[in-house]
Amino acid sequence: MQPIDRVEGKAFPFGRKNVDTDIIIPSRWLKTISREGLGAGAFESIRAEPGNVFDDPDYAGSPILIAGDNFGCGSSREHAAWALIDLGITAVIAPSFSDIFSSNAFKNGILTVVLPQEAVDRLMEVAKTDTIHIDLESQTVTTPFQDRFTFEIDPFRKTCLMQGLDEIGLTMGKADAISAYEAKLSADRPWMVPVAA
Amino acid sequence: MAQAKTLYEKIWDAHVVDQRDDGTAIIFIDRHLVHEVTSPQAFEGLRMAGRKVRRPDLTLAVPDHNVPTTPRFDTAGKRVPIADPESRAQLEALERNAPAFGVPYIDATDARQGIVHVIGPEQGFTLPGCTMVCGDSHTAAHGALGALAFGIGTSEVEHVLATQTLQLKRSKSMEIRVEGDLPPSVSPKDLILHIIGQIGAAGGTGHVIEYRGKVFEQMSIEGRLTVANMSIEAGARAGLIAPDDATFAYLKGRPMAPKGADWDAAVAYWRTLKTDDGAAFDKSVVINAADIAPSVTWGTSPEDVVPITGSVPDPESFADASKRAAAQKSLDYMGLTAGTPLSEVPVEHIFIGSCTNSRIEDLRAAAAVLKGRHTASGIKSALVVPGSGLVKRQAEEEGLDRIFIEAGFEWREPGCSACLGMNPDKVPAGERCASTSNRNFVGRQGPGARTHLVSPAMAAAAAVTGRLSDVRTLT
Numbered sequence: 001m002q003p004i005d006r007v008e009g010k011a012f013p014f015g016r017k018n019v020d021t022d023i024i025i026p027s028r029w030l031k032t033i034s035r036e037g038l039g040a041g042a043f044e045s046i047r048a049e050p051g052n053v054f055d056d057p058d059y060a061g062s063p064i065l066i067a068g069d070n071f072g073c074g075s076s077r078e079h080a081a082w083a084l085i086d087l088g089i090t091a092v093i094a095p096s097f098s099d100i101f102s103s104n105a106f107k108n109g110i111l112t113v114v115l116p117q118e119a120v121d122r123l124m125e126v127a128k129t130d131t132i133h134i135d136l137e138s139q140t141v142t143t144p145f146q147d148r149f150t151f152e153i154d155p156f157r158k159t160c161l162m163q164g165l166d167e168i169g170l171t172m173g174k175a176d177a178i179s180a181y182e183a184k185l186s187a188d189r190p191w192m193v194p195v196a197a
Numbered sequence: 198m199a200q201a202k203t204l205y206e207k208i209w210d211a212h213v214v215d216q217r218d219d220g221t222a223i224i225f226i227d228r229h230l231v232h233e234v235t236s237p238q239a240f241e242g243l244r245m246a247g248r249k250v251r252r253p254d255l256t257l258a259v260p261d262h263n264v265p266t267t268p269r270f271d272t273a274g275k276r277v278p279i280a281d282p283e284s285r286a287q288l289e290a291l292e293r294n295a296p297a298f299g300v301p302y303i304d305a306t307d308a309r310q311g312i313v314h315v316i317g318p319e320q321g322f323t324l325p326g327c328t329m330v331c332g333d334s335h336t337a338a339h340g341a342l343g344a345l346a347f348g349i350g351t352s353e354v355e356h357v358l359a360t361q362t363l364q365l366k367r368s369k370s371m372e373i374r375v376e377g378d379l380p381p382s383v384s385p386k387d388l389i390l391h392i393i394g395q396i397g398a399a400g401g402t403g404h405v406i407e408y409r410g411k412v413f414e415q416m417s418i419e420g421r422l423t424v425a426n427m428s429i430e431a432g433a434r435a436g437l438i439a440p441d442d443a444t445f446a447y448l449k450g451r452p453m454a455p456k457g458a459d460w461d462a463a464v465a466y467w468r469t470l471k472t473d474d475g476a477a478f479d480k481s482v483v484i485n486a487a488d489i490a491p492s493v494t495w496g497t498s499p500e501d502v503v504p505i506t507g508s509v510p511d512p513e514s515f516a517d518a519s520k521r522a523a524a525q526k527s528l529d530y531m532g533l534t535a536g537t538p539l540s541e542v543p544v545e546h547i548f549i550g551s552c553t554n555s556r557i558e559d560l561r562a563a564a565a566v567l568k569g570r571h572t573a574s575g576i577k578s579a580l581v582v583p584g585s586g587l588v589k590r591q592a593e594e595e596g597l598d599r600i601f602i603e604a605g606f607e608w609r610e611p612g613c614s615a616c617l618g619m620n621p622d623k624v625p626a627g628e629r630c631a632s633t634s635n636r637n638f639v640g641r642q643g644p645g646a647r648t649h650l651v652s653p654a655m656a657a658a659a660a661v662t663g664r665l666s667d668v669r670t671l672t
Binding site: 016018026031033035070076098099104107154167172174175177181190191195 | 214215217219220221223225227228234235237238241246248251254255257262263281283284286287290301321322324327332333334336348349350351352353355356359360361362364366368398399402403429430432434452453454455456459460462463466498500519520523617618619636638639640641644
């Protein structure tokens with residue numbers, strides 16, 4: 001994973017609530033065995049609407065997406081995160097995110113920034129004309145108009161993102177602890193291993 | 198005296214491999230289900246890094262999302278190739294990856310094949326008190342047996358394959374206590390739809406739900422699976438129901454469940470898996486069962502639930518401005534007008550299936566309504582897709598297939614099918630489906646498709662009348 005410390009630029013003022021991962025990337029795009037190229041199918045049903053933000057040249061190439069409550073709900077498909085990356089989006093700002101999406105986003109170096117609805121509403125306004133700046137180190141979102149909003153982020157996730165750490169590699173560094181757990185499990189609950197099919 | 202713990206806390210505590218000061222823990226994963234859609238990139242990741250699957254013995258792979266539900270063998274007994282080249286490539290990738298990494302694999306032509314969340318319990322792969330994951334959000338279903346089960350993304354699939362663990366933070370706990378008894382003809386599906394309607398599609402975000410109350414104690418395991426399955430539609434990654442004698446009776450003798458002395462030791466352990474008196478939940482919701490009617494969704498979020506006796510709501514009736522805007526968009530997409538009674542909404546398609554409602558009890562409930570009846574003239578397609586080959590076989594032994602076929606339904610092979618339309622089973626744009634699945638999202642059953650979520654009995658009632666209907670008026 002590439003280290004990330006800030007995201008800045010134009011933002012898609014999308015704003016919708018309960019955006020499910022079927023909207024982000026419909027199921028017919030899930031038949032791929034690669035992580036690449038999913039931007040073509042991203043927000044397909046939204047892009048069928050005239051005047052949608054994703055096809056508005058004013059916002060082309062924006063690295064930030066602003067959405068409503070419960071962004072990324074529904075299916076666990078990580079293709080949703082891959083599709084955003086393929087569109088060039090590396091940060092999403094919303095009042096809340098689904099648990100699985102925020103985990104998938106994190107694993108792919110996408111910042112999920114949780115801000116109160118009033119702050120999101122303000123950023124939606126700013127996004128129509130100006131750029132937005134997200135700084136991970138100071139955990140702030142700022143605008144050219146002196147707006148300054150702070151956000152919370154899990155300290156472990158912050159470290160991983162800023163250092164671009166490989167989580168599997170980190171866990172494999174704890175192989176001894178895993179082996180010790182497995183040994184204790186076989187002693188205490190030997191029946192936990194499934195009877196071979 | 199030890200501190201009182203919730204069921205969730207007990208399972209969590211029994212699986213901590215390593216606890217960090219910042220609150221993140223390495224949690225051991227006892228069971229990993231793998232299917233063709235969310236695994237190819239994970240296996241590829243292992244290959245690129247030169248990593249192996251740490252515990253193939255705790256892993257089980259089966260194709261379900263893409264598989265066509267038409268016959269898998271032709272009349273000459275030859276395997277029918279999959280027409281869609283992309284689906285075929287994805288299925289072939291799993292067929293290659295499972296043996297290459299030593300993962301047990303149930304092939305699409307095996308009698309045991311089916312939807313991951315149907316075959317886990319059916320094979321006894323799912324056990325109470327285990328931690329269980331799958332690259333699919335409806336993994337929550339297995340919580341019906343008291344397993345801490347949740348959906349994960351592909352990076353996490355790769356993490357579990359490589360380490361048999363996940364790095365997680367403990368969730369909050371939420372109790373949903375249902376008081377009283379369900380009225381007649383109100384099913385577990387109606388109950389969970391009602392609950393989602395009450396707490397909202399994000400009501401359980403950040404929480405693990407525990408369903409409590411005598412309704413669940415009296416409910417069959419199939420019914421509990423329907424309820425726990427849709428926890429994710431309320432935003433909760435997992436939903437739990439404490440294991441009891443019904444759970445043990447369901448699991449006893451299943452092929453992959455413990456046997457002999459192991460069985461006795463397992464049951465003794467499982468009996469400790471309940472929330473202690475006095476344990477605290479972070480959030481608690483009380484639902485009165487007597488308030489619930491057969492339910493149906495009107496919009497494009499599973500929280501858009503009304504009783505079948507109700508009407509399409511007026512978007513202006515919602516207090517929240519963003520919900521008003523969303524409701525109007527939903528009505529436009531669904532082609533519905535505020536104030537229309539739901540029981541006057543015509544449907545063209547019926548889908549009975551999915552990991553929510555494709556088990557034997559679901560098929561029995563639908564067949565009971567369809568017996569001696571036929572689909573209405575406006576019905577263009579009516580599909581029954583059993584959740585597994587074993588469900589299909591049992592239904593055939595009970596003669597349910599004849600009832601469906603005589604009523605004008607197609608009796609299909611197992612898979613996820615029209616729940617998400619990755620295989621050829623889709624609902625055409627602008628047409629309406631009464632579906633026993635779990636999501637009424639925009640485009641879920643095909644681009645432009647309009648989905649109304651209902652119980653199996655309600656889907657059967659809609660098939661007979663050609664419109665959304667109160668099953669109580671038919672029985």
